Amino acid sequence: MSPVSQTSKPFLRALAGETVTPPPFWLMRQAGRYLPEYRATRTQAGSFLDLCYTPDLAVEVTLQPLRRYGFDAAILFSDILVVPDALGQKVAFKEGEGPVLPAIRSAADLDRLDLAGFHQHLAPVYATVAGLAKAIPATTALIGFSGAPWTVATYMIEGSGSKDFPNAKGMMFSQPELFGRLMDLLVRATGDYLIRQIDNGAEAIQIFDTWAGALPEEEFAKWVIAPTRTLVERIRAERPGIPVIGFPRGAGVLYKKYVQETGVDGVSIDSSVPLAWAAAELQPHCTVQGNLDPLLLVAGGEALDAGIDRVLNTLGKGRFIFNLGHGIVPPTPPENVARLAERVKNWKG
Numbered sequence: 415m416s417p418v419s420q421t422s423k424p425f426l427r428a429l430a431g432e433t434v435t436p437p438p439f440w441l442m443r444q445a446g447r448y449l450p451e452y453r454a455t456r457t458q459a460g461s462f463l464d465l466c467y468t469p470d471l472a473v474e475v476t477l478q479p480l481r482r483y484g485f486d487a488a489i490l491f492s493d494i495l496v497v498p499d500a501l502g503q504k505v506a507f508k509e510g511e512g513p514v515l516p517a518i519r520s521a522a523d524l525d526r527l528d529l530a531g532f533h534q535h536l537a538p539v540y541a542t543v544a545g546l547a548k549a550i551p552a553t554t555a556l557i558g559f560s561g562a563p564w565t566v567a568t569y570m571i572e573g574s575g576s577k578d579f580p581n582a583k584g585m586m587f588s589q590p591e592l593f594g595r596l597m598d599l600l601v602r603a604t605g606d607y608l609i610r611q612i613d614n615g616a617e618a619i620q621i622f623d624t625w626a627g628a629l630p631e632e633e634f635a636k637w638v639i640a641p642t643r644t645l646v647e648r649i650r651a652e653r654p655g656i657p658v659i660g661f662p663r664g665a666g667v668l669y670k671k672y673v674q675e676t677g678v679d680g681v682s683i684d685s686s687v688p689l690a691w692a693a694a695e696l697q698p699h700c701t702v703q704g705n706l707d708p709l710l711l712v713a714g715g716e717a718l719d720a721g722i723d724r725v726l727n728t729l730g731k732g733r734f735i736f737n738l739g740h741g742i743v744p745p746t747p748p749e750n751v752a753r754l755a756e757r758v759k760n761w762k763g
């Protein structure tokens with residue numbers, strides 16, 4: 415038996431290919447503004463980034479939802495944008511506006527980025543991972559994460575969140591050499607970052623490609639699949655046994671090609687992916703994670719119960735991790751999360 419199949423952690427068993435009943439569960443953005451105790455710690459920290467860079471407080475907010483709901487996995491509390499911040503592109507989170515960064519539009523902008531102080535800047539994040547590895551319950555798995563290069567590049571080039579990425583796609587199509595240099599830097603930095611998280615105690619990795627669905631087929635292959643495959647291969651070669659979950663949100667039918675060509679151990683699917691299609695086309699290749707609509711968690715009641723049951727009854731008979739199709743939204747009533755936890759834990763298959 416491999417060490418992974420001997421683990422008592424249901425989340426890791428599911429990623430190793432086992433059908434676990436009831437399935438392990440956690441929720442994207444399980445630590446966050448829907449919890450009053452998060453809002454209190456966040457106020458204590460000052461800014462959102464101060465919270466990410468203060469290990470004691472970041473550990474505390476990671477643990478808060480575990481205490482309430484007994485999730486099978488804890489996800490490091492941080493943000494995908496600490497990577498550009500650590501490369502020297504200073505990130506700020508404006509209240510009600512989201513992230514703001516000085517946009518990268520030229521070779522001169524790109525040349526100002528630097529890997530030299532990268533790990534030093536991220537030392538508090540590594541300290542959070544190490545603190546969590548000691549603090550979480552014995553049956554809970556610790557997930558480290560990063561954004562995927564394409565999704566992080568959209569923020570770096572736009573200088574903020576965006577709906578349709580005119581500047582990022584503009585650079586991709588009109589200045590492919592410059593865009594390629596930025597992507598190469600991100601693949602390298604992201605790989606270094608994930609390896610360090612693993613060395614500090616992360617037991618699995620999730621790569622968030624939130625804006626994967628914005629790209630046409632050919633660009634999807636080049637800028638979503640290829641960089642992710644490079645990261646998966648590097649982790650597999652340098653830290654064997656650490657499973658990787660990919661989340662190419664909005665990829666539609668390209669989820670299948672993504673799974674086959676990146677070699678991920680698990681794929682997180684968004685709420686638009688038909689459950690029967692995921693069971694037939696994805697589950698034979700890897701563990702599937704998802705995909706309850708986060709707004710059902712706001713709605714609650716019978717609509718929530720029916721949505722949970724549909725996901726469980728279609729995907730729960732194979733290798734599966736219960737999750738949402740995207741992150742928990744701030745208006746979510748905490749009691750609805752308790753209702754979900756109860757229903758998933760009591761599912762008999």
Ligand SMILES: Cc1c2[nH]c(c1CCC(=O)O)Cc1[nH]c(c(CCC(=O)O)c1C)Cc1[nH]c(c(CCC(=O)O)c1C)Cc1[nH]c(c(C)c1CCC(=O)O)C2
Nearest residue numbers: 442443444445446462489490491492493494512622624741
């Ligand atoms: C695109 C992206 C970001 N960050 C992330 C993504 C990929 C996943 C996704 O699509 O949601 C990933 C992320 N962000 C956060 C986590 C922590 C772990 C978790 O509990 O899931 C993770 C895994 C905390 C956060 N990241 C952010 C918050 C809210 C900040 C606050 O407390 O004010 C949290 C808890 C802020 C953030 N961070 C980001 C944006 C656009 C925003 C502003 C929008 C918003 O406010 O929700 C970038």
